[in-house]
């Protein structure tokens with residue numbers, strides 16, 4: 001199979017617009033097959049359903065696979081459903097960013113005293129965010145079913161490159177065993193009869209259902225855990241930004257409590273939070289959009305042959321100096337605050353066709369609002385309640401650029417570093 005690589009932002013827009021002859025579903029179906037869904041279930045998932053079926057409205061007569069995308073959008077785009085998820089995130093973070101909770105849950109802490117704790121940052125961010133995502137989406141029931149789920153997910157997700165390279169099974173037990181355990185826990189979760197009636201009505205059994213939901217579990221958890229790690233890492237290695245972040249988010253709090261979470265989400269009130277978020281995604285993202293060419297298609301004046309794949313590597317676009325400005329490899333949040341005075345990159349950089357941290361078009365990440373909310377809420381709360389200091393003088397961790405991921409990069413083995421948290425003595429207002 002040939003991979004056509006699209007390197008120009010203009011041509012990538014043509015790729016995203018074309019939903020007739022460039023198919024994303026084929027890529028998803030490949031993942032479903034790799035993770036254990038049968039061909040029968042894939043056919044059922046992608047067969048058109050009646051437009052008057054009961055349950056989630058289906059005026060266009062879409063398949064369940066396509067409807068699932070629409071359900072995610074319904075749940076995750078701004079509106080009351082998102083607000084209720086954001087509330088759950090905020091409550092969870094508030095209860096779990098306390099010295100007591102950290103002492104109780106961080107079995108991997110390097111040291112604990114009654115007034116301080118030292119933790120490896122990558123491990124902590126991963127453990128914390130997977131527990132958060134799991135709890136907010138699946139509730140206490142799944143926490144109770146699978147107490148080791150978060151550890152299993154971490155092991156699986158760090159080895160996901162073996163799945164993406166389709167390693168033979170005898171070389172990838174270390175990746176597939178934790179995956180099997182996660183799917184088994186999800187199966188147990190879905191054995192409660194009233195869950196996912198729409199899928200049951202189509203004859204999808206518990207095993208297949210668990211594999212389908214495993215993809216959602218993965219999407220929720222894989223990228224946020226790494227984004228919060230890189231964001232914190234950039235702040236910790238740039239203390240002036242860290243202090244400015246703390247100051248800027250301060251008005252959203254009363255004492256230790258976050259009373260106005262949406263203050264932090266407003267770029268007009270918190271321009272640095274916004275800029276740090278974008279700059280972290282720019283530097284840490286390693287994803288690409290992939291489509292199958294289902295009929296010969298012309299993109300950028302070139303013919304792409306049916307049966308081959310086309311790919312838009314986002315990172316290439318994100319390192320274009322002509323768009324994002326000088327010092328393209330440096331962490332420089334100010335590039336996002338430019339006023340378009342000619343000296344810096346233009347204002348509204350986030351509207352540029354070169355900016356694709358969440359993909360684009362119909363398959364653009366539906367979780368992007370929740371991801372931003374969760375990561376920025378955690379960081380603001382952590383900085384409000386704790387002094388966070390590096391232990392020793394660790395080098396900036398290296399990103400694992402050599403191994404494929406579906407979004408944000410991992411770190412190279414051995415590059416995790418430790419921070420010490422001590423409660424803030426006094427918090428004004």
Ligand code: HEM
Pocket residue numbers: 069072076219220221223224227287288289290357358359360362363364365366367368370371372406407408
């Ligand atoms: C910073 C964190 C995140 C990043 C960088 C990220 C990135 C991405 C990317 C690059 C895609 C593929 C888009 C394409 O190929 O066109 C994607 C898809 C998706 N993401 Fe995210 N994501 C993040 C967080 C989340 C969260 C928290 C959720 C769920 C709550 C989520 C749910 C999804 C779903 C459901 C899809 C599939 C979209 C579809 O096919 O309709 N993501 N994400």
